[in-house]
Amino acid sequence: MSIDKSISGRDGAGASPPGDDGSSPTEGTGRPTSPIEFRLDPASGVPTYLQLVQQVEHALRLGYLNPGDQLPKVRDVVAALAINPNTVLKAYRDLEIKGLASGRPGQGTFVQATLSQVALPELTALRRSLSGWLTAADGAGLDEDGMVALFTSALRDFYERRNGSHTRGGAARGETEGVA
Amino acid sequence: MTTLTVAARPEENVTLRPVPWRRMAWVTWRQHRIALTAVAVFLGALAVSLWRVGIGLHHAYAAAAACRPATSPLCDQLQTSFTRMDGFLVNGYVLQAVPALIGAFAGAPVLARELETGTFRYAWTQGFGRWRWTLAKLVPLAIVVTAAAGALSVLCSWYYRPYLTTGNLFLPEESPLANLFVLRGVAFAAWTLAAFAIGALAGMLIRRVVPAMAATLAAYIGLAFATGLYASTTYRRWSSRTSSTRPPPRGSSASGGQGAAPR
Amino acid sequence: MNVIEASGLGKRYGSTWALRECALAIPAGHVAALVGPNGAGKTTLLNLAVGLATPSAGEVTVLGGRPPGSPAALDGIAFVAQDTPMYKNLSAADMLHLTRNLNRRFDQRYAEDRLAELGIPLKRKAGKLSGGQQAQLALTLALARRPRLLLLDEPVAMLDPIARHDFMATVLTAMADDGVSVLLSSHVLAELERVADYLILVSRGRVQVAGEVEDLLASHRMLTGPAAEVGRYARRPVVRLSRGEAQAHLLVRATADDPVPPGWETHPVGLEELALAYLRDPAAAALPGPARIRSAEPSELTR
Numbered sequence: 001m002s003i004d005k006s007i008s009g010r011d012g013a014g015a016s017p018p019g020d021d022g023s024s025p026t027e028g029t030g031r032p033t034s035p036i037e038f039r040l041d042p043a044s045g046v047p048t049y050l051q052l053v054q055q056v057e058h059a060l061r062l063g064y065l066n067p068g069d070q071l072p073k074v075r076d077v078v079a080a081l082a083i084n085p086n087t088v089l090k091a092y093r094d095l096e097i098k099g100l101a102s103g104r105p106g107q108g109t110f111v112q113a114t115l116s117q118v119a120l121p122e123l124t125a126l127r128r129s130l131s132g133w134l135t136a137a138d139g140a141g142l143d144e145d146g147m148v149a150l151f152t153s154a155l156r157d158f159y160e161r162r163n164g165s166h167t168r169g170g171a172a173r174g175e176t177e178g179v180a
Numbered sequence: 181m182t183t184l185t186v187a188a189r190p191e192e193n194v195t196l197r198p199v200p201w202r203r204m205a206w207v208t209w210r211q212h213r214i215a216l217t218a219v220a221v222f223l224g225a226l227a228v229s230l231w232r233v234g235i236g237l238h239h240a241y242a243a244a245a246a247c248r249p250a251t252s253p254l255c256d257q258l259q260t261s262f263t264r265m266d267g268f269l270v271n272g273y274v275l276q277a278v279p280a281l282i283g284a285f286a287g288a289p290v291l292a293r294e295l296e297t298g299t300f301r302y303a304w305t306q307g308f309g310r311w312r313w314t315l316a317k318l319v320p321l322a323i324v325v326t327a328a329a330g331a332l333s334v335l336c337s338w339y340y341r342p343y344l345t346t347g348n349l350f351l352p353e354e355s356p357l358a359n360l361f362v363l364r365g366v367a368f369a370a371w372t373l374a375a376f377a378i379g380a381l382a383g384m385l386i387r388r389v390v391p392a393m394a395a396t397l398a399a400y401i402g403l404a405f406a407t408g409l410y411a412s413t414t415y416r417r418w419s420s421r422t423s424s425t426r427p428p429p430r431g432s433s434a435s436g437g438q439g440a441a442p443r
Numbered sequence: 444m445n446v447i448e449a450s451g452l453g454k455r456y457g458s459t460w461a462l463r464e465c466a467l468a469i470p471a472g473h474v475a476a477l478v479g480p481n482g483a484g485k486t487t488l489l490n491l492a493v494g495l496a497t498p499s500a501g502e503v504t505v506l507g508g509r510p511p512g513s514p515a516a517l518d519g520i521a522f523v524a525q526d527t528p529m530y531k532n533l534s535a536a537d538m539l540h541l542t543r544n545l546n547r548r549f550d551q552r553y554a555e556d557r558l559a560e561l562g563i564p565l566k567r568k569a570g571k572l573s574g575g576q577q578a579q580l581a582l583t584l585a586l587a588r589r590p591r592l593l594l595l596d597e598p599v600a601m602l603d604p605i606a607r608h609d610f611m612a613t614v615l616t617a618m619a620d621d622g623v624s625v626l627l628s629s630h631v632l633a634e635l636e637r638v639a640d641y642l643i644l645v646s647r648g649r650v651q652v653a654g655e656v657e658d659l660l661a662s663h664r665m666l667t668g669p670a671a672e673v674g675r676y677a678r679r680p681v682v683r684l685s686r687g688e689a690q691a692h693l694l695v696r697a698t699a700d701d702p703v704p705p706g707w708e709t710h711p712v713g714l715e716e717l718a719l720a721y722l723r724d725p726a727a728a729a730l731p732g733p734a735r736i737r738s739a740e741p742s743e744l745t746r
Contacts, residue, residue: 040637045713048637075619082612083637084474085619153708160699198514203544210537211530297531301524302581305493306545307517307588313545 033108034072036064040081048083052091056100060115071101071109199308204316212321215286223328226278227335234339237262241342262342275336279372280400282325287379288392290317295387322376329372336368375400444471444507446592446624447492451501454487461487462648465501469626469641471591473655474618476639477628478718484648485628486525489596492626493522506591518547521585525596527578531570535563535580542584554587557613575606582610586617593617595627611638636714644718646725656714663717666693668707682727683720694720 036059038052046054059065074088092109095101103109137147209216240262247255291314294300304310379396386392445468452465462484469475477485490496491503494512509516533541535558543549558565561583563576572580578598585593593614599607615638617623629635635642642659644652652659663682670691673684680696694712703709721727 042634042637075616078615078619079612081637082608082615084640085615086473086640087637197547199545199547207541207544210533210541298524298526298528299530301495301522301528302530303545304495305517305520305522305524306542307514307547308545309514309517310494310512 033076034070035059036072038072038077038081040083049087049091049094052077052088053094056091056095056111057115060100060111065111067111067113069111070107071095071111073108198312201312201316204308204313205320208317208320212286212290212317215289216321216324219282219286219325219328222281223278223332226275227332230332230335230339234335237339237342275368276404278332279329279368279375280397280404282329282372283375283377283379283400284393284396286321286325287376288383288396289389290321290380290383292383292387292389292392295383296389318380322373325376326369326373330366330369333366333368371404374403378403445469446471446507447503447505447626448508449488449491449501449503452488452491452498452503453500454484454491454496455499460499460648462491462645463500465650467643467650467653469624469643469653471624472622473641474615474625474627474639475641475643476635477626477643477645478632478635478722479628479630479645480722481630483645485630485645486596487648488645489522489594489626489628493520493594519591520594521588521590521592522594523578523581523585523596523598526601527581527598529569529577529581532568534566534568535572536565538569538580538584539565539587542587546588548589550587550589554583557583557587561609575602575610578602578606578610579613582613586613586623589621590623593623593625593627595625597628597630599629599631607634632715632718635718639714642714642718644721646722649725651721651725651728652718659717660712660714662696662698663712664695664697664699664701665710665712665716666695666697666703666707667691667710668693668704672704672706682717683724 036055038055040048040051044051056065056071065071071092074085074092077083077088078085092101092103095109096103099113100111100115101109102112134147137150142150240258244255244258244262247258249255294303303313306313308316375396378399379392382392382395382399383389386395447467447469449465449467452467453463454461465484465488477488479485487496491498492505492511494510494516503511505511505516506519509519530538530541539551539554542554543551555565558580561576561579563572563580569577569580578601582595582598595614598614599610602610611634614625614627618625636656640656642652642654642656643650668691670686670689673686673691673693681693682696683694685692694717697709699709699711
């Protein structure tokens with residue numbers, strides 16, 4: 001997933017959503033007010049609000065967004081992508097819960113913190129253990145797609161578990177839990 | 181569980197003043213200006229024609245009536261030239277058609293066009309409301325149409341005066357006097373209003389413009405014939421009872437003629 | 444406030460019931476999608492809500508208890524019918540004038556600005572506009588009335604993709620700016636998830652599913668596992684079963700917290716998949732009340 005590299009707000013390059021000029025009393029002249037612009041991949045299977053959250057986190061990681069920057073106004077996102085405003089609100093709410101953004105009434109939503117950068121030695125260690133896992137998987141007979149499928153499934157289960165669901169389901173390997 | 185939602189707009193005062201009636205005036209005009217103009221042009225042309233022919237009729241009648249002695253060949257000739265003008269029958273039939281045409285072309289499309297094109301889904305979901313909208317259209321149109329017919333009927337009364345003077349001996353024998361009843365005074369305007377109402381009703385029930393027009397014409401013709409027959413029967417019965425020159429019909433009693441009048 | 448409430452609502456045309464026993468409570472502040480195959484009763488429901496039809500059974504109220512078709516209801520509801528009916532001989536400016544005269548509230552400035560943005564000339568007759576322009580004009584007229592509820596009957600069915608996108612963007616922006624609630628009917632599922640946060644599935648005149656999208660998605664899971672073990676799940680509320688020889692998928696009403704049997708995987712379900720599954724089986728319902736249990740049949744499609 002990529003972020004549109006439109007640094008529209010800063011340079012005034014006209015990448016603002018069309019048909020959007022200042023009929024809302026809270027906006028100024030309708031110039032884009034955020035360094036980033038969202039895009040939507042309707043076929044990706046990822047829920048819309050989650051795509052927005054991930055794009056913000058990605059932008060933070062890559063440095064497009066810094067603390068104090070404003071996230072795109074709800075109205076602008078809706079006008080550009082034709083998505084439900086409640087979805088945008090949900091994404092921003094999610095970011096608030098994560099502590100990455102905060103809303104200022106009447107002004108918009110602003111970036112509050114950066115994502116914790118993982119330190120370089122930790123990254124190296126993680127990479128090494130990952131290579132070990134890949135070697136083991138290869139030795140067990142998994143091909144590339146099989147590795148990806150296994151990893152994706154485990155990743156999803158990990159986050160589902162972490163995000164408040166207490167299920168121990170989803171893992172397709174060797175659990176001896178009772179029948180529902 | 182509720183999600184975070186955009187705040188809905190706050191409640192407004194529910195007791196609303198209705199949208200003023202006069203707002204529909206522009207609407208009615210804009211949507212029916214062609215029909216109204218056509219009616220005006222049509223009636224105007226009729227009026228001009230009636231005026232021109234009527235002038236001639238009045239002159240001929242005046243000349244024939246003022247002629248003395250009444251049985252001289254000269255007066256006879258004037259009399260003949262008057263009766264031959266035939267202004268009675270021809271214009272009579274033309275004028276018969278006026279309410280029917282107005283009813284069909286001004287009355288039927290009002291509702292039928294909305295229903296046929298589907299625009300009622302727009303018109304009846306606006307704040308004005310379905311019934312008020314219908315009333316605000318039909319009532320002014322009916323008033324305009326009836327007033328125009330009333331004005332024309334004044335002209336008609338003037339036009340027919342030579343034929344209706346009491347003791348007029350110049351009338352053709354089997355005059356369809358019943359027709360006159362339609363075209364004079366209040367009756368003409370009333371027939372126009374009735375035709376308009378029939379048109380509007382047909383438009384509402386049939387929901388297609390052209391079939392509604394046809395149905396209006398048919399209904400009007402039927403009604404006019406029935407009324408004409410009834411009126412002419414009654415008129416003859418009445419005139420035979422009161423006229424001293426006709427023999428009383430056989431079997432008639434003092435309490436009122438029950439038998440059929442001779443035709 | 445519920446923008447539409449219905450109980451036992453039914454409408455009969457002749458001897459056919461276009462809609463029966465419809466119970467709804469659509470909350471304000473949402474975009475509700477009314478989805479179902481053609482002839483399912485979507486247009487009937489909208490007509491009942493807007494006062495163009497009267498119920499044969501039950502009752503319906505709008506905007507917090509107002510009768511449909513009453514002045515209070517008409518004032519707060521804007522309706523754009525299928526194929527956006529328009530007076531073909533009137534210009535766009537005339538349509539603005541007309542709508543302004545027929546309503547208490549009309550934002551002339553908004554309407555003119557919007558038409559200018561869209562490039563719709565005010566003097567052109569409505570019949571000469573393109574399909575997308577006519578739809579946008581009808582929508583502009585509706586939104587300029589500043590309604591509380593916007594009802595759209597298959598608004599984008601005849602529009603090309605760009606016109607469709609622009610149309611929905613206008614609707615949703617109005618919702619963001621003004622708090623308008625929206626109920627739109629559609630038989631296109633693909634764009635639902637982006638747009639709708641309340642779903643009403645109608646099939647053969649009955650409401651099968653009515654609820655917030657978030658709740659619906661949270662209360663359904665897709666179980667994948669050995670086909671041989673499918674029989675033991677006949678007890679569970681199964682919405683749909685599809686199976687191959689060795690593998691089967693069960694769409695069940697369960698949450699992520701429900702325990703999963705060994706050897707089975709569970710996945711969340713997408714909105715389109717959920718809607719399709721319900722529509723394929725008109726007897727299934729996700730409403731308060733007993734859910735019908737489907738037995739496992741081997742006649743389903745394989746994945």
